Amino acid sequence: MHELAIAQSIIDAVGEKAAECNATQIKSVHLRIGEASGIFTDSLTFSFEMLASFDPVLNGARLLIDEVPHRARCRQCNSVFAVANFVPQCPACQTWDTEIVSGDELQILEMEIETEPHSPPPDGSETIVDEQKSTGEKSIHG
Protein backbone atom coordinates (compact mmCIF):
# COMPACT_ATOMS: atom_id res chain seq x y z
CA MET A 1 0.00 0.00 0.00
CA HIS A 2 3.03 2.31 0.00
CA GLU A 3 2.25 3.00 -3.68
CA LEU A 4 -0.53 5.31 -2.45
CA ALA A 5 1.95 7.37 -0.45
CA ILE A 6 4.40 7.36 -3.38
CA ALA A 7 1.57 8.51 -5.68
CA GLN A 8 0.74 11.32 -3.23
CA SER A 9 4.40 12.42 -3.31
CA ILE A 10 4.25 12.56 -7.12
CA ILE A 11 1.00 14.55 -7.02
CA ASP A 12 2.52 17.03 -4.53
CA ALA A 13 5.71 17.47 -6.58
CA VAL A 14 4.06 17.93 -9.97
CA GLY A 15 1.25 20.04 -8.48
CA GLU A 16 3.82 22.48 -7.08
CA LYS A 17 5.68 22.64 -10.40
CA ALA A 18 2.40 23.06 -12.32
CA ALA A 19 1.46 26.05 -10.15
CA GLU A 20 4.88 27.64 -10.85
CA CYS A 21 4.26 27.18 -14.57
CA ASN A 22 0.66 28.42 -14.45
CA ALA A 23 -0.50 25.10 -15.90
CA THR A 24 -4.22 24.75 -16.49
CA GLN A 25 -3.92 21.03 -17.12
CA ILE A 26 -1.29 18.34 -16.58
CA LYS A 27 -1.58 15.95 -19.50
CA SER A 28 1.06 13.41 -18.52
CA VAL A 29 3.74 12.69 -15.95
CA HIS A 30 6.81 10.72 -16.96
CA LEU A 31 8.54 8.57 -14.34
CA ARG A 32 11.59 6.32 -14.15
CA ILE A 33 11.07 3.44 -11.72
CA GLY A 34 13.75 0.87 -10.92
CA GLU A 35 13.03 -2.82 -10.80
CA ALA A 36 14.47 -2.99 -7.28
CA SER A 37 12.60 0.05 -5.94
CA GLY A 38 9.82 -2.11 -4.54
CA ILE A 39 7.10 -0.38 -6.52
CA PHE A 40 4.31 -2.31 -8.17
CA THR A 41 3.67 -0.05 -11.14
CA ASP A 42 0.03 -1.15 -11.68
CA SER A 43 -0.75 -0.16 -8.08
CA LEU A 44 1.11 3.11 -8.52
CA THR A 45 -0.86 3.94 -11.69
CA PHE A 46 -4.14 3.06 -9.99
CA SER A 47 -3.31 5.21 -6.93
CA PHE A 48 -2.09 8.10 -9.09
CA GLU A 49 -5.22 8.16 -11.26
CA MET A 50 -7.44 7.97 -8.21
CA LEU A 51 -5.67 10.86 -6.42
CA ALA A 52 -5.41 12.89 -9.65
CA SER A 53 -9.18 12.67 -10.15
CA PHE A 54 -9.69 14.93 -7.10
CA ASP A 55 -7.67 17.76 -8.64
CA PRO A 56 -9.02 19.63 -11.70
CA VAL A 57 -5.48 20.37 -12.99
CA LEU A 58 -4.39 16.74 -12.68
CA ASN A 59 -7.61 14.96 -13.51
CA GLY A 60 -7.08 12.68 -16.50
CA ALA A 61 -3.27 12.97 -16.45
CA ARG A 62 -1.51 9.91 -17.84
CA LEU A 63 1.34 8.27 -15.99
CA LEU A 64 4.18 7.15 -18.28
CA ILE A 65 6.64 4.79 -16.60
CA ASP A 66 10.08 3.73 -17.82
CA GLU A 67 11.07 0.63 -15.89
CA VAL A 68 14.81 0.31 -15.25
CA PRO A 69 16.33 -3.17 -14.78
CA HIS A 70 18.26 -4.05 -11.64
CA ARG A 71 21.91 -4.28 -12.72
CA ALA A 72 25.28 -4.41 -11.01
CA ARG A 73 28.94 -4.11 -12.04
CA CYS A 74 31.55 -6.61 -10.89
CA ARG A 75 34.63 -4.93 -9.39
CA GLN A 76 36.75 -7.97 -10.25
CA CYS A 77 35.95 -8.61 -13.93
CA ASN A 78 34.19 -5.29 -14.65
CA SER A 79 31.21 -7.00 -16.32
CA VAL A 80 27.73 -5.55 -15.90
CA PHE A 81 25.08 -8.15 -15.13
CA ALA A 82 21.37 -8.44 -14.33
CA VAL A 83 20.72 -8.84 -10.60
CA ALA A 84 18.24 -11.65 -9.95
CA ASN A 85 16.20 -11.67 -6.73
CA PHE A 86 18.30 -8.88 -5.21
CA VAL A 87 21.41 -11.09 -5.02
CA PRO A 88 24.25 -8.98 -6.49
CA GLN A 89 26.63 -11.88 -7.13
CA CYS A 90 28.70 -11.80 -10.32
CA PRO A 91 27.65 -14.76 -12.51
CA ALA A 92 31.09 -14.86 -14.14
CA CYS A 93 33.43 -14.87 -11.12
CA GLN A 94 30.91 -15.63 -8.34
CA THR A 95 32.12 -12.69 -6.24
CA TRP A 96 29.96 -10.34 -4.18
CA ASP A 97 32.49 -7.56 -4.73
CA THR A 98 30.02 -5.68 -6.91
CA GLU A 99 28.23 -2.36 -7.05
CA ILE A 100 24.64 -1.67 -8.04
CA VAL A 101 24.49 0.47 -11.18
CA SER A 102 20.74 0.70 -11.71
CA GLY A 103 17.38 -0.50 -10.46
CA ASP A 104 16.66 1.67 -7.42
CA GLU A 105 15.39 4.70 -9.42
CA LEU A 106 12.34 6.52 -8.16
CA GLN A 107 12.35 9.64 -10.30
CA ILE A 108 10.02 12.12 -11.89
CA LEU A 109 11.54 13.00 -15.27
CA GLU A 110 9.11 15.51 -16.76
CA MET A 111 5.50 16.39 -17.33
CA GLU A 112 3.42 17.72 -20.21
CA ILE A 113 1.15 20.62 -19.41
CA GLU A 114 -1.34 22.97 -21.02
CA THR A 115 -1.12 26.65 -20.09
CA GLU A 116 -3.48 29.59 -20.54
CA PRO A 117 -2.77 31.25 -23.91
CA HIS A 118 -2.41 34.70 -22.26
CA SER A 119 -1.11 33.69 -18.88
CA PRO A 120 1.67 35.77 -17.30
CA PRO A 121 5.13 34.37 -18.08
CA PRO A 122 5.99 31.57 -15.64
CA ASP A 123 9.52 30.46 -14.71
CA GLY A 124 11.39 29.46 -17.83
CA SER A 125 8.39 30.49 -19.86
CA GLU A 126 10.45 32.45 -22.38
CA THR A 127 11.14 29.20 -24.22
CA ILE A 128 7.52 28.17 -23.85
CA VAL A 129 6.27 31.45 -25.39
CA ASP A 130 8.91 31.23 -28.12
CA GLU A 131 7.92 27.67 -28.88
CA GLN A 132 4.30 28.69 -29.21
CA LYS A 133 5.25 31.60 -31.47
CA SER A 134 7.51 29.51 -33.66
CA THR A 135 4.88 26.79 -33.91
CA GLY A 136 2.40 29.44 -34.97
CA GLU A 137 4.78 30.85 -37.55
CA LYS A 138 5.52 27.41 -38.88
CA SER A 139 1.85 26.70 -39.33
CA ILE A 140 1.42 30.01 -41.15
CA HIS A 141 4.34 29.35 -43.47
CA GLY A 142 3.59 25.65 -43.72
Next chain:
Amino acid sequence: MVKVVIAQNILAANDSIADDIRQSLAIRNIHTINIMSSPGAGKTTLLERTIERLHGQLDIGVIDGDIETSVDAERILAVGGETVQINTRGACHLEAHMIRQALDQLTMASGGLLFIENIGNLICPAHWDLGEDIRVVMVCTTEGDDKPEKYPQMFASSQVMIINKIDLQPYVDYDVAKVKQRALAINSHLRIFEISCRTDSGLDTWCEWLVTFARGTA
Protein backbone atom coordinates in the same frame (compact mmCIF):
# COMPACT_ATOMS: atom_id res chain seq x y z
CA MET B 1 1.32 21.29 -24.97
CA VAL B 2 4.53 22.14 -23.13
CA LYS B 3 7.11 19.78 -21.68
CA VAL B 4 8.44 20.72 -18.26
CA VAL B 5 11.57 18.96 -17.04
CA ILE B 6 11.33 18.05 -13.36
CA ALA B 7 14.20 15.56 -12.86
CA GLN B 8 13.85 14.94 -9.15
CA ASN B 9 13.48 12.00 -6.85
CA ILE B 10 9.82 11.22 -6.14
CA LEU B 11 10.59 11.29 -2.42
CA ALA B 12 12.74 14.45 -2.64
CA ALA B 13 10.50 16.31 -0.16
CA ASN B 14 10.86 13.52 2.42
CA ASP B 15 14.57 13.09 1.78
CA SER B 16 15.29 16.77 2.25
CA ILE B 17 13.59 16.75 5.69
CA ALA B 18 15.50 13.55 6.52
CA ASP B 19 18.80 15.25 5.64
CA ASP B 20 17.93 18.19 7.91
CA ILE B 21 17.14 15.78 10.75
CA ARG B 22 20.41 13.90 10.24
CA GLN B 23 22.36 17.17 10.30
CA SER B 24 20.67 18.55 13.39
CA LEU B 25 21.11 15.25 15.27
CA ALA B 26 24.77 15.10 14.24
CA ILE B 27 25.29 18.59 15.68
CA ARG B 28 23.83 17.32 18.97
CA ASN B 29 26.06 14.21 18.68
CA ILE B 30 23.00 11.93 18.82
CA HIS B 31 23.29 8.66 16.93
CA THR B 32 20.07 7.34 15.43
CA ILE B 33 18.83 3.84 14.63
CA ASN B 34 15.70 3.11 12.60
CA ILE B 35 14.48 -0.31 13.73
CA MET B 36 12.11 -2.24 11.50
CA SER B 37 10.47 -5.67 11.57
CA SER B 38 7.17 -7.39 10.99
CA PRO B 39 4.59 -6.99 13.80
CA GLY B 40 5.43 -9.01 16.92
CA ALA B 41 9.11 -9.69 16.20
CA GLY B 42 10.06 -8.02 19.49
CA LYS B 43 11.17 -4.46 18.74
CA THR B 44 9.67 -2.93 21.87
CA THR B 45 10.90 -5.76 24.10
CA LEU B 46 14.41 -5.34 22.70
CA LEU B 47 14.27 -1.62 23.46
CA GLU B 48 13.07 -2.32 27.02
CA ARG B 49 15.93 -4.76 27.66
CA THR B 50 18.42 -2.40 26.01
CA ILE B 51 17.36 0.62 28.09
CA GLU B 52 17.54 -1.44 31.29
CA ARG B 53 21.02 -2.68 30.48
CA LEU B 54 22.47 0.62 29.34
CA HIS B 55 20.93 2.65 32.17
CA GLY B 56 23.57 5.06 33.44
CA GLN B 57 25.83 4.43 30.46
CA LEU B 58 23.86 5.92 27.59
CA ASP B 59 21.01 8.40 27.38
CA ILE B 60 18.43 6.59 25.23
CA GLY B 61 15.42 8.18 23.54
CA VAL B 62 12.75 6.36 21.58
CA ILE B 63 10.37 7.62 18.93
CA ASP B 64 7.65 5.02 18.89
CA GLY B 65 5.64 4.56 15.73
CA ASP B 66 2.32 2.74 15.95
CA ILE B 67 -0.85 2.85 13.97
CA GLU B 68 -2.87 3.29 17.19
CA THR B 69 -2.38 3.35 21.00
CA SER B 70 0.46 4.50 23.24
CA VAL B 71 1.09 1.02 24.65
CA ASP B 72 4.67 0.86 23.39
CA ALA B 73 5.56 4.33 24.67
CA GLU B 74 4.20 3.41 28.12
CA ARG B 75 6.42 0.31 28.15
CA ILE B 76 9.47 2.43 27.30
CA LEU B 77 8.59 4.99 30.00
CA ALA B 78 8.16 2.20 32.54
CA VAL B 79 11.81 1.15 32.13
CA GLY B 80 13.05 4.73 32.36
CA GLY B 81 13.41 5.62 28.68
CA GLU B 82 12.51 8.95 27.20
CA THR B 83 9.88 8.59 24.49
CA VAL B 84 7.48 10.24 22.09
CA GLN B 85 4.64 8.26 20.58
CA ILE B 86 3.58 8.79 16.98
CA ASN B 87 0.22 7.40 15.91
CA THR B 88 -0.05 7.17 12.16
CA ARG B 89 -3.82 6.49 12.16
CA GLY B 90 -3.61 3.76 9.58
CA ALA B 91 -0.47 4.70 7.67
CA CYS B 92 1.87 1.73 7.27
CA HIS B 93 5.21 3.51 7.77
CA LEU B 94 6.81 6.57 9.37
CA GLU B 95 7.86 9.56 7.26
CA ALA B 96 10.53 12.17 7.95
CA HIS B 97 8.08 15.01 8.74
CA MET B 98 6.63 12.90 11.58
CA ILE B 99 10.11 12.46 13.05
CA ARG B 100 10.82 16.21 12.78
CA GLN B 101 7.64 16.90 14.76
CA ALA B 102 8.44 14.23 17.36
CA LEU B 103 11.96 15.61 17.84
CA ASP B 104 10.51 18.92 19.03
CA GLN B 105 9.17 17.04 22.04
CA LEU B 106 12.26 14.99 22.77
CA THR B 107 14.86 16.67 25.00
CA MET B 108 17.78 14.27 24.74
CA ALA B 109 21.26 14.95 26.05
CA SER B 110 24.15 15.29 23.66
CA GLY B 111 25.89 12.00 22.96
CA GLY B 112 22.73 9.94 23.35
CA LEU B 113 21.26 7.17 21.30
CA LEU B 114 17.93 7.63 19.55
CA PHE B 115 15.84 4.68 18.42
CA ILE B 116 13.05 5.13 15.93
CA GLU B 117 10.72 2.15 16.28
CA ASN B 118 9.02 1.94 12.91
CA ILE B 119 5.57 0.51 12.18
CA GLY B 120 5.60 -3.31 12.14
CA ASN B 121 5.94 -3.88 8.42
CA LEU B 122 8.75 -5.26 6.27
CA ILE B 123 7.72 -3.50 3.06
CA CYS B 124 6.82 0.19 3.17
CA PRO B 125 9.27 1.55 5.79
CA ALA B 126 12.19 0.62 3.51
CA HIS B 127 11.33 3.55 1.22
CA TRP B 128 11.35 6.37 3.74
CA ASP B 129 14.58 7.88 4.97
CA LEU B 130 13.89 9.19 8.49
CA GLY B 131 17.26 10.86 9.00
CA GLU B 132 18.70 7.78 10.72
CA ASP B 133 22.38 6.85 10.76
CA ILE B 134 21.71 3.15 10.41
CA ARG B 135 18.84 0.76 9.81
CA VAL B 136 18.30 -2.38 11.83
CA VAL B 137 15.99 -5.08 10.52
CA MET B 138 14.72 -7.58 13.07
CA VAL B 139 13.41 -11.06 12.30
CA CYS B 140 12.47 -13.81 14.74
CA THR B 141 12.31 -17.59 14.88
CA THR B 142 8.52 -17.69 15.21
CA GLU B 143 8.00 -16.29 11.74
CA GLY B 144 8.92 -17.86 8.41
CA ASP B 145 12.61 -18.27 7.68
CA ASP B 146 12.09 -16.93 4.16
CA LYS B 147 11.85 -13.25 5.13
CA PRO B 148 15.11 -12.08 3.44
CA GLU B 149 14.13 -13.36 0.00
CA LYS B 150 10.50 -12.29 0.41
CA TYR B 151 11.34 -8.73 1.50
CA PRO B 152 14.76 -8.17 -0.06
CA GLN B 153 14.60 -4.39 -0.16
CA MET B 154 14.40 -4.21 3.62
CA PHE B 155 17.50 -6.39 3.98
CA ALA B 156 19.34 -4.63 1.17
CA SER B 157 18.85 -1.23 2.80
CA SER B 158 19.77 -2.23 6.39
CA GLN B 159 23.20 -2.35 8.03
CA VAL B 160 22.27 -4.67 10.90
CA MET B 161 20.05 -7.76 11.17
CA ILE B 162 18.85 -9.10 14.50
CA ILE B 163 17.45 -12.62 14.81
CA ASN B 164 15.30 -12.58 17.95
CA LYS B 165 13.64 -15.39 19.97
CA ILE B 166 16.69 -17.56 19.33
CA ASP B 167 15.81 -19.56 22.49
CA LEU B 168 12.75 -20.96 20.68
CA GLN B 169 14.71 -22.32 17.75
CA PRO B 170 14.76 -25.95 19.01
CA TYR B 171 10.95 -25.94 19.01
CA VAL B 172 10.25 -24.36 15.62
CA ASP B 173 11.23 -25.17 12.05
CA TYR B 174 13.36 -22.07 11.66
CA ASP B 175 16.66 -22.49 9.88
CA VAL B 176 18.92 -19.77 11.32
CA ALA B 177 21.84 -20.66 9.05
CA LYS B 178 19.62 -20.36 5.97
CA VAL B 179 18.28 -16.96 7.06
CA LYS B 180 21.81 -15.66 7.60
CA GLN B 181 23.02 -17.04 4.31
CA ARG B 182 20.07 -15.59 2.34
CA ALA B 183 20.35 -12.21 4.07
CA LEU B 184 24.10 -12.04 3.40
CA ALA B 185 23.54 -13.00 -0.25
CA ILE B 186 21.40 -9.87 -0.60
CA ASN B 187 23.62 -7.67 1.56
CA SER B 188 27.08 -9.01 2.31
CA HIS B 189 27.80 -6.09 4.70
CA LEU B 190 25.03 -6.96 7.18
CA ARG B 191 26.17 -7.21 10.81
CA ILE B 192 24.15 -9.99 12.44
CA PHE B 193 23.13 -10.45 16.09
CA GLU B 194 21.36 -13.56 17.40
CA ILE B 195 19.47 -12.72 20.57
CA SER B 196 16.70 -13.72 22.92
CA CYS B 197 14.98 -10.95 24.85
CA ARG B 198 13.42 -13.63 27.09
CA THR B 199 16.63 -15.36 28.20
CA ASP B 200 18.90 -12.33 27.60
CA SER B 201 21.06 -14.44 25.30
CA GLY B 202 23.16 -12.25 22.99
CA LEU B 203 22.09 -8.99 24.64
CA ASP B 204 25.54 -8.28 26.10
CA THR B 205 27.09 -8.38 22.62
CA TRP B 206 24.31 -6.23 21.20
CA CYS B 207 24.64 -3.62 23.96
CA GLU B 208 28.44 -3.52 23.71
CA TRP B 209 28.11 -2.83 20.01
CA LEU B 210 25.52 -0.10 20.69
CA VAL B 211 27.90 1.66 23.05
CA THR B 212 30.66 1.68 20.42
CA PHE B 213 28.12 2.85 17.84
CA ALA B 214 26.89 5.69 20.06
CA ARG B 215 30.50 6.76 20.66
CA GLY B 216 31.03 6.82 16.94
CA THR B 217 33.59 4.03 16.92
CA ALA B 218 31.48 1.16 15.52
